[in-house]
Amino acid sequence: MDPPEHAGGAPTAGSSQFSLRAVVPERLWSARADLLVAAAYLALAVTVLSGQWRDTDNGYLLKSGQDQNMWEWFFAVTAHSVTHLESPLGTTLQNYPDGVNMMANTAMFGVGVPLTPVTLLFGPTVTYVLVLTCGLAATAFAWYWLLSRELVRSRFAAVVGGVFCGFAPAMISHANAHPNFVMLALLPVIALLLIRMARRAAHDPAPTRARRVREAVVLGLLVALQIALGEEPLLIFALGLGLFAAVYYLHDPRGGLRVLRRLAPTVGLAALITLALTAVPLWWQFFGPQSYRSIDHGPTGNDLKALVQFPPESLGGVYAPGQNVGINPTEDNSYFGWPLLLLVAITVIALWRMRDHRRVLRAAAAVIAVFIVLSLGPTATFGQRITGVSLPWKWVEHVPLLNTVLETRFSMAAIPAIAIVLALGTERAVSYAKESLGDLRPLAWFAALVLALTPLVPTILPTTHRPTTPSAFTDGTLRSYVENGSVVIAPPPTRENAYPLRWQIDSDFEFPLAGGYFVGPTADNKGMYGAVDRPTGLLLAQVQQSDRVPVIDAAARDHALADLNYWKADVVVLPPTRNGGAIRSTLNQLLGFSGQYVDGVWVWDVRGMV
Numbered sequence: 001m002d003p004p005e006h007a008g009g010a011p012t013a014g015s016s017q018f019s020l021r022a023v024v025p026e027r028l029w030s031a032r033a034d035l036l037v038a039a040a041y042l043a044l045a046v047t048v049l050s051g052q053w054r055d056t057d058n059g060y061l062l063k064s065g066q067d068q069n070m071w072e073w074f075f076a077v078t079a080h081s082v083t084h085l086e087s088p089l090g091t092t093l094q095n096y097p098d099g100v101n102m103m104a105n106t107a108m109f110g111v112g113v114p115l116t117p118v119t120l121l122f123g124p125t126v127t128y129v130l131v132l133t134c135g136l137a138a139t140a141f142a143w144y145w146l147l148s149r150e151l152v153r154s155r156f157a158a159v160v161g162g163v164f165c166g167f168a169p170a171m172i173s174h175a176n177a178h179p180n181f182v183m184l185a186l187l188p189v190i191a192l193l194l195i196r197m198a199r200r201a202a203h204d205p206a207p208t209r210a211r212r213v214r215e216a217v218v219l220g221l222l223v224a225l226q227i228a229l230g231e232e233p234l235l236i237f238a239l240g241l242g243l244f245a246a247v248y249y250l251h252d253p254r255g256g257l258r259v260l261r262r263l264a265p266t267v268g269l270a271a272l273i274t275l276a277l278t279a280v281p282l283w284w285q286f287f288g289p290q291s292y293r294s295i296d297h298g299p300t301g302n303d304l305k306a307l308v309q310f311p312p313e314s315l316g317g318v319y320a321p322g323q324n325v326g327i328n329p330t331e332d333n334s335y336f337g338w339p340l341l342l343l344v345a346i347t348v349i350a351l352w353r354m355r356d357h358r359r360v361l362r363a364a365a366a367v368i369a370v371f372i373v374l375s376l377g378p379t380a381t382f383g384q385r386i387t388g389v390s391l392p393w394k395w396v397e398h399v400p401l402l403n404t405v406l407e408t409r410f411s412m413a414a415i416p417a418i419a420i421v422l423a424l425g426t427e428r429a430v431s432y433a434k435e436s437l438g439d440l441r442p443l444a445w446f447a448a449l450v451l452a453l454t455p456l457v458p459t460i461l462p463t464t465h466r467p468t469t470p471s472a473f474t475d476g477t478l479r480s481y482v483e484n485g486s487v488v489i490a491p492p493p494t495r496e497n498a499y500p501l502r503w504q505i506d507s508d509f510e511f512p513l514a515g516g517y518f519v520g521p522t523a524d525n526k527g528m529y530g531a532v533d534r535p536t537g538l539l540l541a542q543v544q545q546s547d548r549v550p551v552i553d554a555a556a557r558d559h560a561l562a563d564l565n566y567w568k569a570d571v572v573v574l575p576p577t578r579n580g581g582a583i584r585s586t587l588n589q590l591l592g593f594s595g596q597y598v599d600g601v602w603v604w605d606v607r608g609m610v
Helices: 020-048 048-052 067-083 116-122 122-150 155-167 170-175 186-203 211-229 229-248 255-285 304-308 313-320 340-351 358-375 407-435 439-458 497-507 535-546 554-567 580-591
Strands: 060-062 379-382 384-391 464-465 486-489 520-521 526-529 570-576 596-598 601-606
Touching: 020 048, 020 122, 020 155, 048 122, 048 464, 067 116, 067 122, 067 497, 116 122, 116 407, 116 486, 122 155, 122 186, 122 407, 155 170, 155 439, 170 211, 170 407, 186 211, 186 229, 186 255, 211 255, 211 313, 229 439, 304 340, 304 379, 313 439, 340 358, 340 407, 340 439, 358 407, 407 439, 407 526, 486 554, 535 554, 535 580, 554 570, 554 580, 570 580, 580 601
Parallel strands: 486 570
Antiparallel strands: 060 464, 379 384, 520 526, 570 601, 596 601
């Protein structure tokens, strides 16, 4: 895309207008305006997450499920690894003795490692909410920066595009639980670098070697850092940017091929730099202990209704709620609302033949259409009813790398494309207003923009109080039972109940845990959430659900002994929990002796059994 010519014309060194007095104030004003925009984005992000900020000791984002426990554990165990000079790529503190492949679990070393002091001083909850808050604000500002420097003259138009990129319904939904899909600020920075490289390639066929190397180093570092923040967002972004570029050069394929040919050496060198920086972590991710080849999420396409309804965490969702057709509260990746989609469609049609930025508009429209369709999954659904209409994802869902992506997330590629349309429409309205105050088109545009975006204004994410950590985990009581084995919580932590991960954090990782919540391999090397089920773990979970003590026979006792050996268990712990009486009776029969009540928990010392 070509850069806009800034109105008024900049004074040159040879003009009488050129002086520090003319340039410095303009730059100061621009910097001041940028700081105000950044502050506004940050204030909005803090407001959205203010419930969690008000209580970082016991607060818990209500709609995060068990993901907040998992993410806080990732940040805490990363800090533990750094301070103990251990490799953060893998750990056996969870899912003992098999452990967890941290690279295969989006641990976000790109923020987890540098924020180690924050985690150690203030706790992983502060790190968690800090990353979410900065992610929303930084992503909005980075897209604002790109739009204001490369697409539109109107700063207000860029602000509109930036606020949508940072606070779109999908971003707010992921802010409940997924920092890796919120901290996306590097993606527009990468896009900005590639845009400027492409422009120079179009006009400068022979850049200096120093420039090529410099650009390759910067690009390689940025991509490597994004890998350390989240690979799935990078993949979706790369696909979206690739389609955007292809459509952008569709009217001039020779020019596109010429740019591609000139960029190839620089991009190739950047790829080598990225590979050199990430080779070991990527090898560990795909071939190291507890790695897996793919993960089967099942059908996760967006419902057609989700495209036109308002998101639950918004003003529209509060005052005009629709049918609950989302996958879960952390994956509301579309929910654009019918007013916004209607405005985008009308804007694309109205500006389709405009002279300025026509190629940009058409490329953005293509990205919106293609990635929304991909996000619908292999078969269209409407109101959770399967229509039987096959869609493109059906033929690409088994492609390597793509088979690890939740297809619902492809709609996130449409967010910056929609922002581009909104920014172009806003700039056109601003230009009409400057030309004539009596022109009604700007009034119509801004009225439509308000009507489209107001229902999407995010509400404060709800929080609750997490269960208090039993004192036996924090005062050293359990440590006296652990020698070289693990602590087995009854029942072991899973994706349905991962609170024991927090108890382990509060104990300062004094012992490893059996089970857990993470992504690990199955017997056929596919990914699954949590540890491989063991008979004793399943039995205790069933007892907790039913509040009934089952018949314990010799086979059940043999399974229990085998599982304790598998876990290398030193102690079994029953904390205060639902239907704890039935679980305790079951364990007494399974283990052949009664547990002891110590410091608020029931314990069975099994060191002599394994």
